[in-house]
Amino acid sequence: MVTPKPIQNQKQKIKEVERMGFDEEHIVMLPFLAQGHLIPFLALAKQIQQRTGFTITIATTPLNAQYLRSPQPNSIIQVAELPFRSEDYGLPPNTENSENIPLDLSGTLLTASQHLEAPTRRLVSDITEKEGKPPLCLISDVFFGWAVNVAKSSGTVNVAITTAGAYGTTASMSMWQHLPHCSVSSDDEEFNIPGFPVRCRLTPSHLHQFLRAADGTDSWSRFFRTQISLSMKSFGWMCNTVEEIEPFGLKVLRNYIKLPVWSILASNISSKKYSSKKWGISAEKCTEWLDSHSADSVVYISFGSQNTISASQMMELAKGLEKSGKPFVWVIRPPVGHDMKGEFRSEWLPERFEERMREMKQGLLVHNWAPQLAILSHVATRAFVSHCGWNSVLESLSRGVPIIGWPLAAEQPYNSKMLAEEMGVSVELTRGVNSNVEAEEVRRVIEFVVDESGEGGEMRRRAGEIMEKIRGAVREDGEAKGSSVKAMDDFVTELLLQREERGSKIN
Numbered sequence: 389m390v391t392p393k394p395i396q397n398q399k400q401k402i403k404e405v406e407r408m409g410f411d412e413e414h415i416v417m418l419p420f421l422a423q424g425h426l427i428p429f430l431a432l433a434k435q436i437q438q439r440t441g442f443t444i445t446i447a448t449t450p451l452n453a454q455y456l457r458s459p460q461p462n463s464i465i466q467v468a469e470l471p472f473r474s475e476d477y478g479l480p481p482n483t484e485n486s487e488n489i490p491l492d493l494s495g496t497l498l499t500a501s502q503h504l505e506a507p508t509r510r511l512v513s514d515i516t517e518k519e520g521k522p523p524l525c526l527i528s529d530v531f532f533g534w535a536v537n538v539a540k541s542s543g544t545v546n547v548a549i550t551t552a553g554a555y556g557t558t559a560s561m562s563m564w565q566h567l568p569h570c571s572v573s574s575d576d577e578e579f580n581i582p583g584f585p586v587r588c589r590l591t592p593s594h595l596h597q598f599l600r601a602a603d604g605t606d607s608w609s610r611f612f613r614t615q616i617s618l619s620m621k622s623f624g625w626m627c628n629t630v631e632e633i634e635p636f637g638l639k640v641l642r643n644y645i646k647l648p649v650w651s652i653l654a655s656n657i658s659s660k661k662y663s664s665k666k667w668g669i670s671a672e673k674c675t676e677w678l679d680s681h682s683a684d685s686v687v688y689i690s691f692g693s694q695n696t697i698s699a700s701q702m703m704e705l706a707k708g709l710e711k712s713g714k715p716f717v718w719v720i721r722p723p724v725g726h727d728m729k730g731e732f733r734s735e736w737l738p739e740r741f742e743e744r745m746r747e748m749k750q751g752l753l754v755h756n757w758a759p760q761l762a763i764l765s766h767v768a769t770r771a772f773v774s775h776c777g778w779n780s781v782l783e784s785l786s787r788g789v790p791i792i793g794w795p796l797a798a799e800q801p802y803n804s805k806m807l808a809e810e811m812g813v814s815v816e817l818t819r820g821v822n823s824n825v826e827a828e829e830v831r832r833v834i835e836f837v838v839d840e841s842g843e844g845g846e847m848r849r850r851a852g853e854i855m856e857k858i859r860g861a862v863r864e865d866g867e868a869k870g871s872s873v874k875a876m877d878d879f880v881t882e883l884l885l886q887r888e889e890r891g892s893k894i895n
Contacts (some may be wrong), residue, residue, distance in 0.1 A: 413524040413884075414443040414515060416468075418508060420529040421452055421501055422486040423693040424779055428551045428628055430456055432527075432654035433465045439876055442524065447511055449484040449504070470507040477503065487694040495598065498531070498611050505534040512542045525883050527626065530557070533618025545623035545886060547879075551654065552778040553629045555637030555806040556799035558583060558644050559590075564612040567604055569595060583644040593819065594801040623886065624648040626879070628655055628778065631871040632857040633785070636810055648882065650875040653862055655779045657761075657786040669752075671759040674717070677752050678766040681715045684848075687834055688763050688789075689773040690719035692780060695796045699723040699736050701818075701825045706737045708830020709751065710744075714838060715768075716751050719758045724821050729756070764789050770848075771837045773817065776803040785813065788855035790847040792837055795819045813851045 415436060419429035426448070433444045444465050446456060449472040456467050474483040477500035483489055486497055516522045522544040528535030530550045539546035550557040559581055563569070566582045569592050578589040592600050602609045619625075624647055631638060631651045642649050678686060687709070691697065697705070702723050709716050721728045723736055732755055734742065745751030760780070763769055764787040772784045773792040781803055784791055791814040793804035807814035817833050818825050837844045861872040869877070 412443075412519075413440070414445065414519060416508075416512060416515070416523045416526050417444065417446045418504075418526060418528040418532050418535055419446065419448060419452075420531040421449060421484055421497065424777055425529055425531075425551050426452060426456060426485075427656060427779060428654040429529075429549075430465070431656040432549075432626075432628075432652065434463075435652070435654070435876065436880075437465060440880055445511075445515070447508060451482060451484040455485075468511055470504050470511065472500075472504065472507075474500065476500075495607050495611070499607060501531065502534060502611075504532070505538060508535065509538050509542070512538060512544075516542060524887060525623070528619070528622075530561075530619045531612075531615050533615035533621075536618045536621050543890075545883070547624050547626055547883075548619040548622040549626035549628070549654075551628050552799050553637060553781070553803060553806070554627050554634045554641040554649075554651070555810065556778060556802040557627060558637065558641045559588075559802035560799040561616050562644065563590075563595070563599060564602070564609065565616060567602055567609070569600065570603060584640055588805075590801075590805075594805070596797050596801075620645050620647065622647065624650065624879070624882065626654070627651050628653065628782075630858050630861040631875070632861060633811070633854050634806075637806065650879040651872065652875045652879065653782070653858070653872040655782040657782060657858065657862075668719075668754045668756040669758060671762045674752070674754070674759055674762060675766065678717070678763065678768045680749065681768045683767045684770040684840070685715055685838075686766075686768045687712075687714050687716040687771050687773060687792075687838070688760075688769055689716060690758065690760060690780070691721075691775040691794070691796060692777045694728075695775050695777075696721045696723055696728055696821075697794075697796070698821045699725075701821065701823070702736050703738065704825045704827045705830055706741050707827035708825075708834070710738070710741070711827055711831040712834045713750070714770075714834055715749070717754060717758065717763055717769075718751060719754045719756075719760075721756060761787075771834070771844075773834075776800040776807065776814075778803060781807065782858070785851055785854045786858045788848070788852040790814060790837060790844070790851045792817050792833055793819075796821060811850065811854065813847050813854060815847070 417429055417433055419425045429446060433446055437444045445468050447468040447470050450469045453467045453469045472484060475481055478496050479500060486494060489497060522542045525544055526535050526539045526546045527549055528546055530548050536546045562581050562583045568579045568582060572579050575592045578591055580586055581588050581590060598608045625645055627649055629651050630653055638651055722730050722732055742753050761783055764784055769789055771792055772789050773794060774780050776793050776795045777800055791807055793814050793816040795801040795804040801819055804816050808816055815833060815837060861870040863870040864873050
C-alpha cells in the first residue's frame with residue numbers, strides 16, 4: 389500500500405476532501421442536560437448543517453427534546469429522544485434539566501446522566517444499520533466522556549466540546565482532576581492552578597461549595613474525574629470561543645489536553661430568539677423603556693437561567709442601585725431558599741422599591757425572563773451585572789458591553805477572573821451567595837464602571853475591541869473567512885480525512 393503524502397495546508401486538505409466525494413454524512417450531538425449547554429449545541433448544529441448539508445441529530449431526554457423543538461418546529465435539525473425516567477435515579481418526576489432541580493440534587497442529575505450511554509449506543513447502532521455506515525462522528529459534552537467508548541465501539545470517533553471558554557474550561561478540568569485547594573488551610577490562602585502559569589492563582593472562595601468540599605472520594609469528584617479523563621481521549625476538542633479573544637486561554641487548554649482544538653463560536657450572538665421561554669416583558673415594551681433613557685446610561689442585571697442570590701444580598705443590591713441614581717433593568721427572581729419560579733414577595737426588597745423605581749423611571753424590574761440580547765444591543769445599555777456564565781459573557785462582549793462580575797457557580801469565578809485580569813473588561817463586585825454585599829459598594833462599583841472618563845471608559849473601549857474580534861470571527865466575505873469559520877472548515881475536513889484513513893486501514 390502506498391502511504392499518502394502529508395497534506396500541508398488548509399487548501400490542500402479541502403481539495404483532497406473534494407476529491408473523495410463525500411456528500412452524505414451524519415453527525416450525532418450529545419448535550420448535557422442544562423440550558424447553558426442545550427442552547428449552544430443547537431446553535432452549533434445549525435452552523436454545521438448550513439455549512440455542510442450533513443444530517444445533524446441532537447440526542448437528549450424527552451423533555452429537553454421538546455424544549456429544543458419548540459422554537460424551531462420546521463427545523464431540519466433532527467432531535468432524537470433518549471429514554472430517561474428521572475424517578476429511577478432518585479430525582480423528582482419529569483426532572484431532566486438542571487434548571488428544574490434544587491442545588492442539592494445537582495450531583496444526582498450528573499450521576500443519572502451516565503445512564504444515557506446505553507440508549508445512545510442503541511441510537512448510533514440504528515443509524516449505522518439504516519445508513520450502512522456509522523455517523524461521521526459524535527460531538528459530546530465534556531460531561532459525557534462515556535461517548536468516547538460509544539464512538540470507539542461503533543466504528544467512529546468522538547469530538548468533545550465544552551460550551552464554556554478556554555480559560556474557564558481548563559481551570560475547571562484542572563481543579564477537578566488535581567484538587568489543589570486541598571493543600572491550603574484557609575479560605576483566603578492562594579494556590580496555583582495546575583497547568584497554568586504561577587501568576588494565575590485562586591483561593592477557596594473562588595470555588596463552588598461542592599468543589600470546595602471535594603477530596604477525591606466524593607461523588608462529584610468521581611463523576612468529573614472519570615468524565616474529564618475519558619473526554620481527553622477524544623479525537624479532538626471543540627471550544628466555544630474565539631481565537632482572537634482568548635489566545636492565552638487556548639494556549640493553556642491545548643497544552644493541557646494535548647489534542648487538536650477547534651475554537652468555534654457556538655453561542656447564539658444573533659438577535660434571533662432560540663429559546664421558547666416566556667419573557668416577563670415583551671421586547672417592544674423593554675425597548676420602549678430603554679429608548680426613554682440616554683445612551684450609555686443603563687445598567688442591566690441578570691444572573692442567568694438557574695441562578696439567584698440571597699435575600700440579604702438582594703436587599704443590598706436594590707439599595708445600591710437606588711443610591712447610584714443610574715437607570716437599570718433587573719431580571720429578578722425569588723432569592724436562594726425559595727422556589728425560583730414562585731411568586732415574588734415585596735418584602736425581599738426595600739419598602740415600595742419596585743413602585744418607587746417605576747414612578748421615578750429609574751428601574752425596570754422584569755420577573756423571571758427578559759429579552760437579553762435586545763437589552764444588551766440597545767444603545768442605552770452601559771454595563772452588565774452578570775453571573776459570568778459563558779453564554780452571557782459572549783452575548784455581552786459581542787455587543788461591546790463591559791461586565792460587573794458576580795460569579796455564583798460552575799466555572800463562572802474563573803470566567804470572572806479572566807475577564808478582569810486577561811481581558812480588562814470587567815470588575816468583580818463579589819462572588820457567591822454567602823458573601824457580604826453592602827449597598828455602598830454596589831453604588832461605588834456601578835459608578836466606577838459607568839464613568840466614561842476613568843477606568844470605566846477604558847473597559848468600554850476594550851469591550852468594543854473584543855466586539856469587533858467576535859464579529860470578525862464569524863464573518864465570511866468571499867474567500868475572506870473569520871477564524872471561527874476557518875475552524876469549522878478545518879474541523880469538517882479533518883473528520884472526513886480521518887474517515888478515509890480509517891476506511892483504508894479496514895480495506
